[in-house]
Amino acid sequence: MLETSEERSQVTVEELQALTEAFEHFTRQTDQLREAYGQLKDEAERVDLELEKANLALQQKVRELDEANNFQRSILESIPIAVVVTDLDGAILTFNPAAEKMWGCSRQQAIGRDFRDVMKPHDALLAGVIERRYRQETLRREVGEGETRIISSTACLVEDSSSRPIGATQLDRDITRECELESQLRQQEKLADLGRMAAGLAHEIRKPLNGIKGFASILERRFEADGRQHRYIENIIGAADRLNGMLSRLLDFARPDTLQAGPCDLRSEAEQICEFVRAEHSFERGEIVVDIPDEACWVVADRSKIKQVILNLVTNGVEALEGPGEVRVTACLEADNERLVRMMVSDTGRGIAKDKVGKILEPFYTEKKGGTGLGLAIVSRILQLHGSELLIDSEPGRGTTMQFRLAAYVKTEER
Numbered sequence: 001m002l003e004t005s006e007e008r009s010q011v012t013v014e015e016l017q018a019l020t021e022a023f024e025h026f027t028r029q030t031d032q033l034r035e036a037y038g039q040l041k042d043e044a045e046r047v048d049l050e051l052e053k054a055n056l057a058l059q060q061k062v063r064e065l066d067e068a069n070n071f072q073r074s075i076l077e078s079i080p081i082a083v084v085v086t087d088l089d090g091a092i093l094t095f096n097p098a099a100e101k102m103w104g105c106s107r108q109q110a111i112g113r114d115f116r117d118v119m120k121p122h123d124a125l126l127a128g129v130i131e132r133r134y135r136q137e138t139l140r141r142e143v144g145e146g147e148t149r150i151i152s153s154t155a156c157l158v159e160d161s162s163s164r165p166i167g168a169t170q171l172d173r174d175i176t177r178e179c180e181l182e183s184q185l186r187q188q189e190k191l192a193d194l195g196r197m198a199a200g201l202a203h204e205i206r207k208p209l210n211g212i213k214g215f216a217s218i219l220e221r222r223f224e225a226d227g228r229q230h231r232y233i234e235n236i237i238g239a240a241d242r243l244n245g246m247l248s249r250l251l252d253f254a255r256p257d258t259l260q261a262g263p264c265d266l267r268s269e270a271e272q273i274c275e276f277v278r279a280e281h282s283f284e285r286g287e288i289v290v291d292i293p294d295e296a297c298w299v300v301a302d303r304s305k306i307k308q309v310i311l312n313l314v315t316n317g318v319e320a321l322e323g324p325g326e327v328r329v330t331a332c333l334e335a336d337n338e339r340l341v342r343m344m345v346s347d348t349g350r351g352i353a354k355d356k357v358g359k360i361l362e363p364f365y366t367e368k369k370g371g372t373g374l375g376l377a378i379v380s381r382i383l384q385l386h387g388s389e390l391l392i393d394s395e396p397g398r399g400t401t402m403q404f405r406l407a408a409y410v411k412t413e414e415r
Contacts, residue, residue: 082172085158088165090114090130102151102172119170122153126170129155150176187361188384202247209247213240259302259385263409266299266306266343267292270329273310277318288314289328296331296341298409305382306406312375313345313402320349320400333408344403352394361390 076083076094082102085094095110095118103110105118116123152175158167216236219229267290274288299306310329317327325348334340352360361380380390383404394400 080173083169084110084115084119084126084172085167085169086115086126086130087167088130090116090127092118093167094169099172102174115170122151125153126155126168129157129170130168148176149174150179183358184384184389187380190362206244206247209240209243213237213244216240259305261300261302261386264299264301264303264306265297266331266341266406267297269303269307270310270314273307273314274327274329277311277314287326288318289326291328292331292343296333296343296408298411299341299406300409301386301406302382305385309379309382309404310345312379316375316402317345317347317349317400320347320351322350325349325399334405339408339410340405341408342403342405344401346399346401348399351396351398351400352392353396357392357394360392 076096079096080098082099083094083096084092084099084103086092092110092113092115095105095107097107099110100106103118110118115126119126151172153170153172155168155170157165158169160166213236216233220233220237270290270292274290278288314327314329321327327345327347329343329345331341331343334342361376376390383390386406388404388406391403392400393403
């Protein structure tokens with residue numbers, strides 16, 4: 001059956017209407033999609049911005065952590081304290097340059113090894129902290145490696161944020177120089193006290209002492225020179241002279257600490273002193289040798305006080321000889337500092353026991369018959385005034401070397 005023109009027209013209108021609705025729906029969907037895309041784009045831009053900010057913040061944190069790590073590493077590298085950090089099993093995690101020097105082991109060799117293998121025989125402190133979980137323990141000990149060093153050590157646990165142990169660390173500090181300075185300070189305090197005492201003591205004793213010597217001299221003139229009474233009086237006068245000499249040495253501590261420093265020729269002074277010692281001791285037990293080169297002759301010092309130092313050291317060297325031997329006076333420029341001259345007085349005598357080396361600078365300590373124990377104490381005091389110190393190297397049966405340093409005197413054309 002054939003469609004009429006009216007029916008075809010009606011179909012076309014319906015199709016157009018449906019098509020129009022479809023286009024309108026498509027348009028609405030497109031607008032929604034466009035709106036959703038815009039929102040998604042805005043959200044993506046916002047997320048990108050937040051990610052960029054987070055990334056910048058993260059980069060800043062990384063830089064701060066790197067700076068903190070570099071700062072901590074720099075501290076560990078530069079501090080003069082040996083730092084060893086281990087885990088709870090004892091494996092070494094951190095080993096700074098000071099630890100390398102302290103324990104004689106490189107970082108590459110130490111990292112990962114058990115601390116007991118590296119720090120023997122001084123591993124007991126850290127072992128005690130790890131094994132018994134002590135929070136902290138401190139120890140002062142002496143380490144002998146050619147020369148004795150005094151080490152102050154502290155070991156403690158390393159804990160996390162919850163206070164649970166995760167490792168341990170030991171800090172070792174060489175306090176040898178500090179102990180030496182403390183000893184020097186105590187010595188200076190002793191000398192100061194002795195000086196104050198000497199000033200009053202000498203004043204009180206010298207008056208009756210001079211009276212004793214005076215009356216003894218009167219009696220001496222009244223008795224025959226070969227009589228027994230005359231010998232007794234000579235003993236009295238000799239004892240008074242010895243006591244007067246001791247008082248004079250005591251007064252050296254009471255005098256003001258002043259120097260009259262100037263150019264001083266060590267070789268000339270040493271030769272005069274040695275000639276005097278040879279004559280006084282009728283020296284037959286060996287030789288006294290002065291060997292000071294031209295470049296080490298001149299120093300800046302108080303001439304009279306340095307003569308006293310040389311006299312005491314040379315006399316001690318001569319008295320230490322028990323048979324044929326030698327006392328040698330030498331000097332040289334310091335190898336690492338030509339502005340300093342090192343002077344040495346060595347003997348081939350009986351030497352000094354190690355436990356007595358630290359005592360011989362103390363006032364009144366002596367093992368010599370008839371000695372006062374003030375000679376080396378005065379030497380030490382004089383050298384301290386010059387900013388120096390007396391170093392003693394001795395071993396029983398192998399002699400003794402006593403040395404000190406003074407500022408070199410440099411001659412110029414103006415002088």
